[in-house]
Amino acid sequence: MTSHITRLALCASVLALAAGTAAAQTTPPPADPGPGTTPSAPAPASVEAGSQTATAQPGDTQTEDIIVTGFRASLASAINAKREAIGAIDVIKAEDIAKFPDNNLAESIQRVPGVSIGRDAGEGRSITVRGLGAQFTRIRINGMEALSTTTSTDSSGGANRGRGFDFNVFASELFSAITVRKTQSAEIDEGSLGATVDLQTAHPLDYKKTTVAASVQGNYNDLRKAVDPRLAGLFTTKFFDDTVGVLVSAAYSRSRKYEDGAGSVGFDTTNTNGGYCAPVGYAPANPPLSAANGTTATACSTGVPRPANTPENVAAYNTVNAGGGTAVHAPRLPRYGRLTHDQKRLGLTGSIQWQPSSHTLLTFDALYSNYHATREENFIEAFSFSRALSNNGKPQTAVRQAEVNGAGDLVYGVFDNVDIRSETRYTDFTTKFQQYTLNGRQDLASWWTVTGGIGYSKSDLEVPIDTTLTIDRPNSQNYSWDYRQDSRHPILDYGFDVTNPANFGFINNTSEIRLSTSSSINTFKNANIQSNMKLLDGLNLKIGGSYKRFEFKSSATGRAVNSLLVPALPAGTTVADLTRVLTGFGEGFKVPAPTPTSWVTPDLDKFVKVFDIFSNTGTFAQNGVENTSARGNIRGVTEDDKAGYGQVEFDGERLFGFPLRGDIGVRYVQTSQASNGYQLVGTAPVLVTAKRTYDNWLPSLNLAYSPINTLIFRLGASQVIARPDLGNLTPGGSITVTGARSVTVGNPNLDPIKAKTLDLAAEWYPTRDSLLSVAYFYKKISTYIQTLQEDLPFNQLGLDPVLLANSTTAPTDIFTSRRPFNTPGGPLKGFEINGQTALPLNFLPEWLNHFGVLANYTHVTSKINYVLTSANGVPILTTTAALVGLSKNAANATAYFDDGKFSIRGSLAYRGGFLVSVPGGNTGNDVNGQSKITTIDANLSYQVNDYLKITMQGLNLTDAAVDQYQGSDRNSPFINTHTGRQIYFGVGVKF
Helix, strand or coil: CHHHHHHHHHHHHHHHHHCCCCCCCCCCCCCCCCCCCCCCCCCCCCCCCCCEEECCCCCCCCCCCEEECHHHHHHHHHHHHHHHCCCCEEEEEHHHHHHCCCCCHHHHHCCCCCEEEEEECCEEEEEEECCECHHHEEEEECCEECCCCCCCCHHHCCCCCCCCCCHHHCCHHHEEEEEEECCCCCCCCCCCCCEEEEEEECCHHHCCCCEEEEEEEEEEECCCCEEEEEEEEEEEEEECCCCEEEEEEEEEEEEEEEEEEEECCCEEECCHHHCCCCCCCCCCCCCCCECCCCECCCEEECCEECCCCCHHHHHHHHHHCHHHHCCCEEECCCEEEEEEEEEEEEEEEEEEEEEEECCEEEEEEEEEEEEEEEEEEEEEEECHHHCCHHHCCHHHCEEEEEEECCCCEEEEEEEECEEEEEEEEEEEEEEEEEEEEEEEEEEEECCEEEEEEEEEEEEEEEEEEEEEEEEEEEEECCEEEECCCCCCCCEEECCCCCCCHHHCECCCCCCCEEEEEEEEEEEEEEEEEEEEEEEECCEEEEEEEEEEEEEEEEEEEEECCCCCCCCCCCCCCCHHHHEEEECCCCCCCCCCCCCCCCEEEECHHHHHHHHCCCCCCHHHCEECCCCCCCHHHCEEEEEEEEEEEEEEEEEHHHHHCCCEEEEEEEEEEEEEEEEEEEEEECCEEEEEEEEEEEEEEEEEEEEEEEEECCEEEEEEEEEEEECCCHHHCCCCEEEECCCCCEEEECCCCCCCEEEEEEEEEEEECCCCCCEEEEEEEEEEEEEEEEEEEEEEEHHHCCCCHHHHCCCCCCCCCEEEEEEEEEECCEEEEEEEEEEEEECCCCCCCHHHCCEEEEEEEEEEEECEEEEEEEECCEEEEEEEECCCCCCCEEEEEEEEEECCCEEEEEEEEEECCEEEECCCCCCCCCCEEECCEEEEEEEEEEECCCCEEEEEEEECCCCCCEEEEECCCCCEEEEEEECCCEEEEEEEEEC
16 A cells, blocks of 8 residues: 555656646557557568467467468557557558558558548548548657648649648658557547547567568559659668667659549639620620720620620520529639649658667657659630639620520530630649657656657748749630530530640730749647556556647748739740640540640740749749738748646456456646738738637546457547647738639637547457457537638728739629638537458368458538628528538448468548538539549569569559539539559569
8 A cells, every 4th residue: 555655646746747848649559558659560561561470369260379471460460459459549550551552641541441531633642530621630750740731733722731731742651550549538639630640650679680671663654654663662770689770761752644634613603703795785784884894785895796686695695694693603714624743752761779678768760751743734724704804704705505404504605705715834842841759768667657759840841833824815706615415524615726826825914924932831849758657457647748839831922013914925936936735635534526635735944935934033023921912821820739638547357357448537738829920001011920828628538348358349538629720820811813813811819629529339359350340429519610701892891902903803803702710510420330351260271261351431420500601791691511521421442362472452442522612612602522432453462482572553443533513402513633543563672
């Protein structure tokens, strides 16, 4: 009893010490979870997992030890980690990552039950866990929270200036284990509603001997028809009687792809941007008569005649103008396009460990990644439908034939006076990520262990070039679109030869040269300490503290003058001297005739040569704060998070002979937040800083009951928070006056998103490498964050019209105004079914004993109240819909054969449709969404001998397309693109 009192007194003293000490958790080992402890990890993905000896357990059919190697051994190891944990976790070990045929880390993680991915350029970029998107999931690398961001196409999310982690920065070969924690404990970092994902790089003391491994692969894309390299290597050794270990690894890959597809850039009601030009004599005249605009009874504007008053023209106009133009939707920018991606990914890891005795361990880890990519987007499009009269747009366009489907979409139309545009957008960007961590563990006594660590990480996204160039053909006649047969592959007929540069012009106040740069830097500084005291056999007390400083800095520049101000062509220069002809578009995409598969497009290199557009001088000078469009992305956030926690862990079997394990604890966290951005005082931008501090008490409970050795029932309950996304916290805002006109402002006083969670699970482990589990989860989201969106004329936004100077936008043109605010939220609930088995050993003929199956299914529903429209900031129309990013159904399945020599497997990943935004973009759309997608991958390998392996992999073998839509009741096409199939082939060696 005296010793117990002494231990409790020591606990109290450690708690007093920890209260002022910084900490962030490091991935704990299953048997003794705790921050600052670096878990044992298997070989990284470029190395075969070592053989494992499987000792028969109660419930197993084996009667003797059996040696299992390779893929199957790693699956068994992952099952054991899940089984031994108190909370609900899922684990992927190194061999899993190596054997799943994946482009990057996100695609490896999607094999976990409840995890779905978002894609960009044919690769996984972000993850969703149990219906909660990337901003609700925290990522820890080697035990320390980190954030990595990059950029993408606009339809895939654009530049990431939020809290979501971009996994495509990293090669999967760099990591040896992934743990997805679906329930919360007091010792785990706060900030997640979905899950905490731990990524672990390899450690040298986990290897039995010096190891050298390497792999070389070729990567072939059947759409781009290019072969690119993929390389990986590792070296590790130990010194001084195996007390010191050193490990280095590297991975490099290049991937060149085409992404071909069709898009609309959204559907608007036909009265948006002023509606179409009414025929001669039609009452009321549209656009209204105006001497200033050159609008008369016979002209839509100066030099643009109204359509004749024929029965066909009047009928077509009446069709598109049904309900005053509010009952019919039409595409804003109907187009086909090709995106050319060139991605290079370099990753390096290093680790040094010192373990002078079994009581002491120090681990230093370093991780570096350089992800560099260029993207060229080439579109041929009808541009005038997205422009107002002030930009010579839609009100100049005459409709001659029209057909509206039952959902209210204008699926067929023939038009005159249409502005046709050929556009090239070129983006060059690099994300450099670096992280350094030092973790330690010290046994102070047989019953007392102290762990701790410090870490630093930095993600630096630089976009030195983001440029759009256009050539244009105003007022083209006999243009048509036809979505009737296939809305995802429409017929677009431009009415002239789009491959002839002489049919286009480079026209001041019509054509554009857009220039911009941007950067986004995220840094984390972490520190932690934890005391783990064994009070009784089967009863532990953990007390710890943590400190994190997170800094986000965003900057941007844009062209100082309006992008529509373009120079005249030099003498002797024609449009042909600024362009090239794009050919071969549409392979495998079912482009219907007479839609062109070749067109003339601006050539960036030629523009640079003729105009020196990157000189940053004269008409091509760029500025930052003074630039209306760039100013909103010049902002920053700093957060200081101080936390302390206490957690009791118990093992009822050892305490009182009852098979119940658990942990119960509470975490206190104080968040000090400072955000800055630019606000307009009159017309002058002024840097404004907003500060606030808030705190949260976060209790948690996890129980695991095992009535028999092969069966576990789990319960988890907790209160959790997710801090507001970074883009919402700025006290400033931004204004976009060309293209998609918008005004966006932030709200630094947003409260975090809060929820109460409940998890129930039943898990059956019939053998050491088999699992059948069912889990139910419920989250009551009490506080949510939504962006209030309303479409208003600029002169009703309370802003000075002088901000529109040097543009052709009028104060009466419609702008989309956006501002985030807290809303009540709603419930989220669902269930998971997870099965994994290898055919029983010694049950069937030997050659059949090497088959196995993994499969999981997740079903999630939620109800969130969204504001669709508002007036003066007050909601007037609301709706209830699923959480943005939530797929109601998701599933994964893998069937494999692996006898240690020959291995083959096929994998299927299904993600149901989900909402991208509520309300949807443009006018009259309740939602933007993404359709369901199924991808099929395969892997084949042959182990020639102990040193050499031959491999082949196939990704997205069905060339599944990414499809986005607008309007829940209309399913109007937004984008539909495909990137082709990926085939990898190569060899791996190990010594």
